[in-house]
Amino acid sequence: MKAIYFFVSLLALASSFASVYDPNPLQDFCVALNDTQNAIFVNGNICKDPKVVVAEDFFKHVDPGNVVNKLGSNVTPVSVNELPGLNTLGISLARLDFAPKGLIPPHTHPRAIEIFTVVEGTLFVGFVTSNQNNTNHLFTIVRNKGDVFMFPIGLIHFQLNMGYGNVVAISSLSSQNPGVITVVNAVFGSTPPISPEVLTKVFQVHKKVINYLEKHI
Structure with missing residues (x-):
């Protein structure tokens, strides 16, 4: 019986922690302000009245990106700005296009894990760990069509098309506004x-x- 009481108490304690936990921020900073005239809405967008929501609010067609640039790559975001139905759902997407030898240079998403799926072609991808024990360890691997790879939240990572054909990939990010x-x-x-x-x-x-x-x- 004591074990049951202990288990119930533990659940109650866990619930109390969950109820006071702050949501992850969806912007780089939010300066406190007591002036409502100069305040803005944060951590999401204002919601559309459900009575006027239509199917198109949950749909977005994504065309191939223009890769004629110095890096030979293009990122086409699918965030709440392009797909309003994503608002408050904690996820965003991007289409990544690579010309031969195209590169998305080292970058980081401060608010999101990235799940990376190769749709066409072959990519060399990698990420660097934080400097634990004064060492920044590099993980790299070559990924092919149909392969999935993940980049942990906040860590520097990159993608490089090492081949001579175009590459297409889809990036799924665990934040409505992952930042880059x-x-x-x-x-x-x-x-x-x-x-x-x-x-x-x-x-x-x-x-x-x-x-x-x-x-x-």
């Missing part, structure tokens, strides 16, 4: 720019190299 931080853009293309004094010390290169990279990002 492309490493090189964030470091060398921020507004305003990061101080050259910081970057020259980090990369141990001359300021001219930093200026060159900032100019070309």
